Amino acid sequence: MDTPDRSKVVTQISRFEDSPVFNFINNLSPIQPVKSVNAAQTFHSLSFASITSVFTSPHANPQKESKSLIRHSFFERPKLGTSSDNDNDHSLSAEEAKTTGPSGSTVTCSLNEANVDPPDDCPDVPGDLPKAEPYDCGSPNHNITPFYVTKFDLKLDMGQTPAELVHYVQDGLDKRKGLFLTQLELEDRHQFKPNEEELAECAWENLMCDDGNDLMIFYPPTESDVFNCPNENSQDNDVKLFNSFPSSLQNDVVDDVKELQPNVSFLPYPEEVNSVHHVEHIKEQLEMDQTPQILLENCQNQAVTSDTNYKPGYGLASDIPITCKAEFQQQRGTRRRCLNFEVPRVPKMNLHSDSTPHTSISCPSNEEYSSGDSQPVPLMVGNLSPCMLPGIGLHLNTLATTSKDKLLAQGTIVSGRSLISMPNSTGPVSSSNGQEHQNKSLSIQKDPELGGNEIQDLKIMQNDVSEAPDFNNGEDLRPNSPRKKRRRTEIGSESDSCKRCNCKKSQCLKLYCECFAAGVFCVEPCSCQGCFNKPIHQEKVLTTRKQIESRNPIAFAPKVIRASESSCDTREDANKTPASARHKKGCNCKKSSCLKKYCECYQGGVGCSVSCRCEGCKNAFGRKDDMSSMGDEEFEHEEEKDPCQGTDKPDGGRQNDNIRNDEHQVPDDISQLTPAQDLRPSVNIPIFSTGKPPRTLGRQIGDSSQLNSFTTFRKCDIPPSQCDKFDKLSNSVFEDDTPTILRGNSSLISGVKAVSPNRKRVSPPHFGIRLTPNRKGGRKLILKAIPSFPPLNSDVNSENPMK
DNA sequence: GAGTTTGAAACT
DNA sequence: CAGTTTCAAACTC
Structure with a gap:
């Protein structure tokens, strides 16, 4: 495979060698003697660097840059795969890398541009896919590697259709100008390609676009990066090249070559490429408006990086293709998914x-x-x-x-x-x-x-x-x-x-x-x-x-907790304000008389409760004064009469009971619920220890947790009318579908009334509350350990220890 | 739309 | 825990 492919490549390249540019490069090239694939590759890398820089100028038009990138990809592709079959393409690349050494590897990396990964990683990329977890942008460890691989794969696809490259090489210097063709031109060409390659290219095109997006998203170099780039000068120079390629090219090439010689020094920001810092930049960039320019920058960076890696006798980049190939499908699939999201x-x-x-x-x-x-x-x-x-x-x-x-x-x-x-x-x-x-x-x-x-x-x-x-x-x-x-x-x-x-x-x-x-x-x-x-x-x-939450466990609990409008709970209808629905903490209004939305109770569509410390309360949904009058009586009523709640039900009815209990009965004093219960499995809480009627639902302690576990929790925020619906729905749902444990959680919906004697709120609520039908001394609330906030480490189930 | 009022949240 | 400050929504003009 090696020999034939290489020979083909050499053949094609030989044409190129005739061009003045090539000769020029060859002379300049510190790396390889002219006549060989290596030479071609060297040229390639050089040209790539210079060209890239041309387009990568920070000031350049983003679109242009993107285009140029793409263009380069096409351009380079052919070189790598020039004469080899599609099938052999990768192999060839690999082979070349091994045999030709650094040049090949360098070229390959460059081609794959956009990869931020350091060259060292290149070989490992394929094998490291798992770790790539590419899309975890948040992880500092997250490495661009995945992208590298992905991009590489994409190129490989292109490589399979290197017609353009070949064409380019064959045409010589004149055609070389074609390198600077606009994206449209390139696209047009590809689109019109009739052969099987067409499909591949189309796909590739799409991918490229996507890539661009990806790059923008994930590898946005900071502007500082751009400006800090040592090559900046060269870039500027490169711009000139754009207009007069041949002559300028030489200058550019010279610059590039000079820089290449020192090898590593050539890198604009080598350390940054892999560093966490770089990742941070990327993250920041994500927030910022992202422009295509990033693409170029990345490309440039990566290209440079590749160069940096360049080590004689070393074919890092070239190795990639082979390994990458194996993972190609996988990577691509991943990429596509992302692309779908992004574009x-x-x-x-x-x-x-x-x-x-x-x-x-x-x-x-x-x-x-x-x-x-x-x-x-x-x-x-x-x-x-x-x-x-x-x-x-x-x-x-x-x-x-x-x-x-x-x-x-x-x-x-x-x-x-x-x-x-x-x-x-x-x-x-x-x-x-x-x-x-x-x-x-x-x-x-x-x-x-x-x-x-x-x-x-x-x-x-x-x-x-x-x-x-x-x-x-x-x-x-x-x-x-x-x-x-x-x-x-x-x-x-x-x-x-x-x-x-x-x-x-x-x-x-x-x-x-x-x-x-x-x-x-x-x-x-x-x-x-x-x-x-x-x-x-x-x-x-x-x-x-x-x-x-550490300060206030129920901070994220719904401010208003509504009791469900159970069939049994008809009393509330008269008032329109379910007695059970109350603000978790109560309001503290002084001037609004609880008649404006300044008042959270009013805003929540619930009446004020004993928990409120408002002055001159005129809450249309219910005044705390009224509440107090209702107090015990209502409580008694609920306690004793609520057959629906199944207070006396055997265990079989417990779930429902719990739910209803929660809805209608809330511990009078949330403080009873010790904060420690946050994570505790469950705690029995005497409901009305204070003897004060739990008129108000108060916000539920478990709200947040409940919220976390069940969306239901927001029902409290729902306006009464809707809340009722919600309640009904939720009830039915829980009864039917919700596992016992969940139901227990559901009970959280009803809140624990945070009515402390001083009305001052809440004691640390607990993440879940479950009422156990404790018929005798009154109902007990059982707190469940449910994190109020989405558990970081465990799944919901783990956090719902039912005891 | 700008400015004021209000009360919760945060701070001391 | 109370008082004060900060904050942003609600409200008014």
């Missing part, structure tokens, strides 16, 4: 989301685990790739999806966020609460079963989504103005479908931020400034969230 991102996703029921994030089956870091990452379902809507409304609180979640998620799409979530619909969704949708939609789940690639993809998606500013532009989803926001809010009060904030100083990492408080990532519609509440800052978000 048409929004539109496709939307479409899919609408049409694809299974894409819903909230679906347990679809849930995915973030990688080993065990961080709960909002992931999209594997299927969803196309369907995924960008990080919209990722609900941090929603960890586990339950059938209920599914139902809810299926609900109407109200906001952009809600759109995002296309839950698997297992049943009819009656929930009208958009917020819940949101929560569900992006619930973060870990799914050990998912492959790393998929996970990575999901992560990417998330980032993309969150980052995709344009995502909703087409739609009028983005009310940036306060007014719109307000309107939205008003509407939302019913649907409360999506949170949008306008934070300026809090970085959306404090409870001031509605989005953050709601456990969702900020999305485009938000007008926030300096927002960190985005998927890309997920870790920070989680950390902050943890901190806040």
Whole structure:
């Protein structure tokens, strides 16, 4: 194989050798003597470097750069595979590398451009695929390697259709100018190619485009990188070359050669390529507007890197092809998935989301685990790739999806966020609460079963989504103005479908931020400034969230907890305000008389309770004064009369009981629930130890946890009318589908009333509360250890220790 | 749209 | 734990 292929290559190259440029290069080339494949390759590498630099000028037009990159790819391809068969192409490359040494390897790396990986890694790339986990942009360890491989593979594909290269070589210097053809030209050529290669190339083209995107996304070099590039001068010079290639080329080549001689010194920023620092840059870049320029830069960097690796007698790059080939399919598949997300991102996703029921994030089956870091990452379902809507409304609180979640998620799409979530619909969704949708939609789940690639993809998606500013532009989803926001809010009060904030100083990492408080990532519609509440800052978000929760375990619990409107609970109908629905902490209004939305109780559509410290309360939904009058009586009533709750039911009815109990009965004093219970398995809590009627539902202690585990938790935020629906739905769902454990959690919905004697809130709530039908001394609440926030390390089940 | 009011959240 | 400050939503004009 070697011999024939090489001979072919040599033949083709020989033509090239005749050209003045080639001779010039040959003379300059420190690496190899002219006549050989090596020489050609050397030239190739040199030309590549120079050409690349030409197009890679930071100031250059991004598109142009991209094009040039692509162009180079084509150009180079032929060289590598010039005469070899498609099949032999890779082999040849490898062979060449081995036999020809550095030149070949250098060339190969260059060709593969865009790879940030250091040359040393090149050989390892194929074998290291697993570690590549390419799409984990968040991981510092994340290496570009995967990309390298992927890109390489792509090129290989191209290599299989090297017609252009050959053509180029044959034509000689004149044709060489063709190197600078625009992308369109190249594309045109490829498109019109009739042979089998056409398909491959088309695919390649697509991939290239995608690659470009990928590059932009994942390997965005910082501008500093660009400007720091030692080759900058050469780049500038290169620009000249663009106009007058032949003469300029020489200069360029000279420069390049000079730089190459020192080898390593040639690298613009070698250390940065692999360093974590570089990764950080990339991350940052992700947030920033990303331009195609990055592509070029990356390409350039990588090309340089490859050069750096250049070591006589060493064919690093050349080795890659062979190894890569084996993984080619896999890599490509991965890449494509990502591409799908990235490119048409929004539109496709939307479409899919609408049409694809299974894409819903909230679906347990679809849930995915973030990688080993065990961080709960909002992931999209594997299927969803196309369907995924960008990080919209990722609900941090929603960890586990339950059938209920599914139902809810299926609900109407109200906001952009809600759109995002296309839950698997297992049943009819009656929930009208958009917020819940949101929560569900992006619930973060870990799914050990998912492959790393998929996970990575999901992560990417998330980032993309969150980052995709344009995502909703087409739609009028983005009310940036306060007014719109307000309107939205008003509407939302019913649907409360999506949170949008306008934070300026809090970085959306404090409870001031509605989005953050709601456990969702900020999305485009938000007008926030300096927002960190985005998927890309997920870790920070989680950390902050943890901190806040450490201070106040129920910080992320729904502010208003509504009791379900059970058939048995008719008394509340009269008032329109379910006695059981109350603000978790109660309000502290002084001037608004609880008649404006300043009042959280009012805003939540619930009456004030004993927990409230408001003055002059006139809450239309119920005044705390009224509440107190109702107090014991109601309590008694519930306690004794609530057959529906099955207070006396045997164990068989326990689940329902628990749920209803939760809904209607909340421990009077949350403080009873020790914070320590956060993670504790379960604790029996005397419900009304204080003897005070638990009129108010108060926010549930377990809200957050519940939220996390079950989207249901947001029902509390739902307006009463909808809340009722929600309750019904949730009840039915839990009864029917929810496992006992889950049901227990569901009970969390009802909150534990945080009514401490002083009304001052909450004691650390606990992540899950389960009421046990304790008929005798009253009901007991059992706290379940459910993390209020998506568990970082474990899945939901692990966190629901039922005892 | 800008400015004010309000009360929750955060801080001390 | 209380008082103060900060913050962003709600509200008014």
